[in-house]
Amino acid sequence: MPADLDELFTALGTHADRVPLAEPEGARRHGERRRRRHGTAGLALVLVAAVAAIGVTQLADRPTPPAGPDPAAPFIPLRPAGFAPSSGDLRMFGTVPGVDGLTYVVRSTTDGQLELSLHRFGDATVVTQIPLADQAMVSEVTRRPDGTLGVLTELPGQGRWRFGVFNGSGMARWNEVDAEHTFATGVAVLVTSSETGLATALDWRTGEVIWRRALDTTQGLTHVYPAAPAPPLAVGGWGVDPAEHRLVAVGGDGTVEVIDSRTGYTQRAFTMERPEAVVAFGEFLYASIDDVVWAYPLDRAGEPTMVYVGSVRVRPCGAGLLCLAPGDGPTLLIDSATQRQVGTAPIGRAVTVVGERVVTDDGAVFDLSGNVVAAAPGVGWSWWVAPDRVLTLTKDTGNAGTVVVGELSTVDGAWTELGRIPDVPCVATLHYLVCDTPEGVQAWQFATG
Amino acid sequence: MPDSDEFDAFYRGTAQRLLRYAYGLTTDAAEAQDLVQEAYARAWPRWRRLRGYGDPEAWLRLVVTRLATDWWRRSKVRRDVAAAQRPPAPAPPPDENVVLLIQALRTLSPAHRRALTLHYLLDRSVAQIAAETGASEGTVKSWLARGRTTLAEQLGPYLDEPTPIGGSDAR
Numbered sequence: 001m002p003a004d005l006d007e008l009f010t011a012l013g014t015h016a017d018r019v020p021l022a023e024p025e026g027a028r029r030h031g032e033r034r035r036r037r038h039g040t041a042g043l044a045l046v047l048v049a050a051v052a053a054i055g056v057t058q059l060a061d062r063p064t065p066p067a068g069p070d071p072a073a074p075f076i077p078l079r080p081a082g083f084a085p086s087s088g089d090l091r092m093f094g095t096v097p098g099v100d101g102l103t104y105v106v107r108s109t110t111d112g113q114l115e116l117s118l119h120r121f122g123d124a125t126v127v128t129q130i131p132l133a134d135q136a137m138v139s140e141v142t143r144r145p146d147g148t149l150g151v152l153t154e155l156p157g158q159g160r161w162r163f164g165v166f167n168g169s170g171m172a173r174w175n176e177v178d179a180e181h182t183f184a185t186g187v188a189v190l191v192t193s194s195e196t197g198l199a200t201a202l203d204w205r206t207g208e209v210i211w212r213r214a215l216d217t218t219q220g221l222t223h224v225y226p227a228a229p230a231p232p233l234a235v236g237g238w239g240v241d242p243a244e245h246r247l248v249a250v251g252g253d254g255t256v257e258v259i260d261s262r263t264g265y266t267q268r269a270f271t272m273e274r275p276e277a278v279v280a281f282g283e284f285l286y287a288s289i290d291d292v293v294w295a296y297p298l299d300r301a302g303e304p305t306m307v308y309v310g311s312v313r314v315r316p317c318g319a320g321l322l323c324l325a326p327g328d329g330p331t332l333l334i335d336s337a338t339q340r341q342v343g344t345a346p347i348g349r350a351v352t353v354v355g356e357r358v359v360t361d362d363g364a365v366f367d368l369s370g371n372v373v374a375a376a377p378g379v380g381w382s383w384w385v386a387p388d389r390v391l392t393l394t395k396d397t398g399n400a401g402t403v404v405v406g407e408l409s410t411v412d413g414a415w416t417e418l419g420r421i422p423d424v425p426c427v428a429t430l431h432y433l434v435c436d437t438p439e440g441v442q443a444w445q446f447a448t449g
Numbered sequence: 450m451p452d453s454d455e456f457d458a459f460y461r462g463t464a465q466r467l468l469r470y471a472y473g474l475t476t477d478a479a480e481a482q483d484l485v486q487e488a489y490a491r492a493w494p495r496w497r498r499l500r501g502y503g504d505p506e507a508w509l510r511l512v513v514t515r516l517a518t519d520w521w522r523r524s525k526v527r528r529d530v531a532a533a534q535r536p537p538a539p540a541p542p543p544d545e546n547v548v549l550l551i552q553a554l555r556t557l558s559p560a561h562r563r564a565l566t567l568h569y570l571l572d573r574s575v576a577q578i579a580a581e582t583g584a585s586e587g588t589v590k591s592w593l594a595r596g597r598t599t600l601a602e603q604l605g606p607y608l609d610e611p612t613p614i615g616g617s618d619a620r
Contacts, residue, residue, distance in 0.1 A: 003546055003607065003608065004608060005569070005597060005600060005601075005604075005608070006569070007546070008546050008547075008549070008550040008604070009550065009565075009569035009570060011544065011546045011547050011550070012472070012473070012543075012547050012550050012551070012569075012570065013469055013569070013570050015472075015478075015543045015544070015547045016465075016468055016469040016472040016473075016478075016481070016570070017465055017468075017469065019468055019472065019478045019481065019482060020482075021464050021465065021468060021482065021485065021486075022482075022486055024456065024457040024460035024461065024464075024489070025453075025457070026486065027460060027486055027489035027490050027492075027493060028453060028456065028457075028490075028493045030486060030487070030489075030490035030493075031489070031490040031491065031492070031493030031494050032493070032494070033490075273494070273495070290491050290494065290495065291491070291512070291515070309508070309511040309512060309515060310511075310515040311515070
C-alpha cells in the first residue's frame with residue numbers, strides 16, 4: 001500500500017511504542033552489577049606524572065612549522081657513520097641490544113658527533129629506558145639478581161649507581177619495585193613499590209633519595225604510570241618535567257592526590273568515581289569512567305568537564321593536544337586547554353601532531369581535517385628528526401630483509417629515499433641510525449647540521 | 450524523594466522515547482531493547498550528577514548512539530543485559546510498511562539514519578539536531594535531504610508521491 005515517508009515513520013514510531021521495556025529496577029540492578037564489576041577490575045593505585053607539552057598553545061597561537069628544507073637542494077643520502085669521541089653537549093641518546101649480548105649506549109651530540117659506548121649487562125635485565133630532557137639522561141633501569149635497581153648514566157664523570165630496593169625489614173627484594181613504571185621527572189627517577197606502598201624520588205645523578213613518602217595503599221598500590229609526554233617534545237621524544245611539578249596518584253576507589261614532584265608533598269586531593277583509565281596532561285586529569293571521558297582540573301577545585309561519551313583511548317599526542325581514539329572512527333584531536341575538538345586523524349593509527357600536521361606511526365602525513373598530505377611508500381615506522389621532517393623506515397616489498405629509509409617533509413609532503421639498510425632493530429638519533437645487524441652494531445648517518 | 454524513585458520516574462517518562470530512537474538507529478527491536486537497558490544501567494550509577502544536567506535524555510541518546518555504532522560493544526551489551534536481568538517480552542511483529550522502511554533505513558549511513566530518526570521519530574528540529582550532534586544546521590539539512598532521497602530511491606514504488614528533496618525543515 002503506497003504511503004509517504006511521514007506515514008511510514010509514523011508507523012515505525014507506533015511499532016516502536018509497542019516494543020515492551022523491562023522495569024526500571026532491572027536497569028538499576030544492571031547498573032549496580034556494572035559498577036561492582038568495574039571496581040574489581042579497575043586500577044588499584046596509579047601514580048601519574050602530569051606533563052605539559054613544551055608550551056601549551058591555544059589554537060590561535062599555534063606556531064607555524066618552520067620552513068622545510070630547500071626542495072632544490074640535494075638530499076643527504078644515507079651513508080655509513082664512523083664513531084668519534086663526543087665533544088659537544090649531549091643531545092640524543094638511545095640504546096641498541098647487540099648480538100654479542102652487550103648493550104650499546106648511543107649518544108649524539110650537538111656538533112653532530114656520534115659516540116657509541118659498550119656496556120655489559122649480561123647479569124642484569126634491562127627494564128626500561130628513561131630519557132630526560134635536555135642534557136640530562138639516564139640510560140636504563142636494570143634489574144639485578146641481588147635485588148638492586150641499577151641506573152646507568154653516561155655523562156662524563158658520572159658513574160653508574162645503584163639503588164637498593166628494601167622493604168621494611170631491610171631486605172632487598174627486587175619484586176617490590178614495579179620498574180616498568182619507573183620514570184623520570186627531570187631531576188629524579190621515581191620508583192614506587194607495590195609491596196611497601198612507598199614512592200621514592202632518586203637524584204638521577206647520584207642515586208640519593210630526594211624524598212620518600214607513603215602512598216595510600218588501602219586500595220593496593222600496584223603501578224606507577226607516567227603520563228606519556230606529548231611528542232615530539234623535543235625532536236626525538238624526550239621526557240620533560242611534569243607540568244607545575246605535579247604527580248598524580250589515583251586510588252582504586254577514585255581518590256586522587258596531586259603531589260609536588262620536588263618534595264613529595266600533597267598539593268590537593270579529591271575524589272572521583274572509579275576510573276577505567278587515567279591520563280594526566282597539562283592542567284587536567286582525564287579519567288575514563290563508564291565510557292565517558294571527564295577532565296578533572298588539577299590546579300584548583302572544581303567540577304569536571306565531560307569531554308567525550310564513548311569508549312576511547314586517550315593519550316597526549318601534541319603540544320596541548322589530546323588524541324581520543326574510539327576504535328570505530330577517526331581519532332579526535334582535542335585542545336587540552338578548551339576541551340574542544342580541533343581536528344581529526346585517521347582511524348586506528350597512532351599519531352603525533354606538530355603544528356598543522358598529523359603524522360602517523362607508519363609515516364603518513366595528514367592535515368588537521370584528516371586529508372592526506374603525503375605518505376611514505378609502504379607500511380613501516382616513523383621518527384621525528386626535525387620539527388618539519390620525519391624519518392621513515394618501510395619494508396622493501398621487493399627485497400625481503402631490506403628496509404627503505406626515507407625523509408618526509410611535513411610542510412610540502414615531499415618524500416625522499418635516503419638509502420636502504422638491513423631489516424634489523426634500530427634506534428634513531430637526530431642524525432644517525434644505529435642498528436643491531438648480524439655483523440654487529442652499525443651506524444648510518446642521514447643528515448648533517 | 451529517594452534516588453531510586455526519582456530514577457524510576459525518569460525512566461518511565463523517557464524510556465519509550467529512547468526506545469524509538471534506538472529502534473530508528475538499529476532497525477532491530479531486540480537490539481533496541483538491549484541498548485536502552487544498557488543506557489539506563491549506565492545512567493543509574495551516575496544519577497545524582499545526571500539529574501542536574503539540563504537534558505539528561507540527551508546524554509542517554511549519546512550513549513545509545515555510541516553503542517549502536519560499535520558492533521563489538523553491541524555484542525557485549527547483549528551478553529551483559531542477558532546476564533543481568535530477565536529480558537522483556539519480545540516485540541510484536543511489524544507490519545508491511547514498517548518492514549519496508551526498516552529495510553530502507555538499513556541502507557543509510559549512520560549519520561543520515563540518526564538525523565532522520567531524531568527528526569521523524571522524536572520530532573526534533575534542524576536546530577535541535579545540530580545542537581545535539583555538534584554539526585552545523587547546513588550539515589543537518591544535508592543529512593536529512595540525502596537521507597530522504599536515499600529512502601525514496603529504496604522505497605520507490607511503495608511511495609505514493611516523490612519525497613521533496615532539499616534542505617528545508619518542512620516539519
